[in-house]
Amino acid sequence: MIRPGEHPRLHRRDLLRLILVGSVTATLTACAPSPLITADRAPQAAPTLDQARRQVAQATANLIALTDASITVPDADEAFKSWCEALSSQHRAHLTVLCQADPLGGVLADPAPIETITADEVVAPGSQAEAMSALAEQELALAELLSTMPSSTATGKTDTDFTASMALLWDSQWICARTAAAALGSENSSDFGPAPVIGDAVPALTEMGDLLEALQVLLSQQRALVFGLQALYGRVDYREPIADQIAARLGQAMRERDATAAAIVADGGSPDPQPPEYVMPGDITDPSQAAQIWGALELAVLNAWARLAAVETSNHAQTLDQVFAQAERTRARGVALTYWPGWV
Numbered sequence: 001m002i003r004p005g006e007h008p009r010l011h012r013r014d015l016l017r018l019i020l021v022g023s024v025t026a027t028l029t030a031c032a033p034s035p036l037i038t039a040d041r042a043p044q045a046a047p048t049l050d051q052a053r054r055q056v057a058q059a060t061a062n063l064i065a066l067t068d069a070s071i072t073v074p075d076a077d078e079a080f081k082s083w084c085e086a087l088s089s090q091h092r093a094h095l096t097v098l099c100q101a102d103p104l105g106g107v108l109a110d111p112a113p114i115e116t117i118t119a120d121e122v123v124a125p126g127s128q129a130e131a132m133s134a135l136a137e138q139e140l141a142l143a144e145l146l147s148t149m150p151s152s153t154a155t156g157k158t159d160t161d162f163t164a165s166m167a168l169l170w171d172s173q174w175i176c177a178r179t180a181a182a183a184l185g186s187e188n189s190s191d192f193g194p195a196p197v198i199g200d201a202v203p204a205l206t207e208m209g210d211l212l213e214a215l216q217v218l219l220s221q222q223r224a225l226v227f228g229l230q231a232l233y234g235r236v237d238y239r240e241p242i243a244d245q246i247a248a249r250l251g252q253a254m255r256e257r258d259a260t261a262a263a264i265v266a267d268g269g270s271p272d273p274q275p276p277e278y279v280m281p282g283d284i285t286d287p288s289q290a291a292q293i294w295g296a297l298e299l300a301v302l303n304a305w306a307r308l309a310a311v312e313t314s315n316h317a318q319t320l321d322q323v324f325a326q327a328e329r330t331r332a333r334g335v336a337l338t339y340w341p342g343w344v
Helices: 012-031 051-071 078-099 128-146 160-184 211-233 241-266 287-311 316-332
Strands: none
Touching: 051 078, 051 128, 051 160, 078 128, 078 160, 128 160, 160 287, 160 316, 211 241, 211 287, 241 287, 287 316
16 A cells, blocks of 8 residues: 555566566657658659560551451452461460560460550452462561561560570561461462461570570480481381371481581580480371371471570571471471460
8 A cells, every 4th residue: 555645666577567668669669650751652654565576566466457357358268267367366366475564474474465556457358369468478578577676675684595585486476477478378278288276385484595505405306306207117108108208308307417416516515415215296106196296296396496596696597497497397297386386
């Protein structure tokens, strides 16, 4: 009991408790945000397309408009319509990637466009022949534009993997444009070959490696092709046309393999040791699978050529010629190229 006139005594334990409470209060007060401090409210500039992407996107949008108009020509046959529908879908996929914030964002990229690209007004072709000619001409023009695209963009990213990935982005679309132009340049729609298909891979920032590594990958796929063709040739019926086709391609494939090995040596490297055998994309003992196995092996070589083109800077145009030649070999085997050839 505290008597009148007396002050309460603070025991040592009470004093420590007050000190502790005071320090906690001070700490909480110090951590509290000051009402006078505000975040930077300066408006952030909205992302926009760099000039390279805008140019290709505009040309792509124009091709979509022309392709869609070509489907409705009065004399369009079903094969032509089907090819145009696939081509339009492919260009739409390209336009989506070109206009999104991160063209190398992979499957997780936000597909929302950061800039809307509207097609220029196109004159609808009057016939299928006129449409085929106009489309082939525009596809070639797109391929020419793509061949001039810089690997680095206005984002300022210039690291090796980014540069090579952007190069493959352009080269992949170049393959599509060149093969489409070749197909549409045929006299008849029955000679178009397989139309493009959607596929699983999309452009993504990828570790590409250097030129020597890309050559080693190409050599590995070329060796697998030679191995597969040799195995197939020993099992197909020699009376079937495919036997002569395999024999002709085998000699060519061996020369290409040897040229790549020589390029590795010239670049200061040594060809990797060759394994005794390769896993084939199918049952090599089943003659009915010969065409499918051959086509899959050619496609693997095409993807390796595309990777090499992405890191090749001194002879890029010549390498692209090899890419196109391999793309045509692949399609000749009945293999449809995906929307993004070279991306696996």
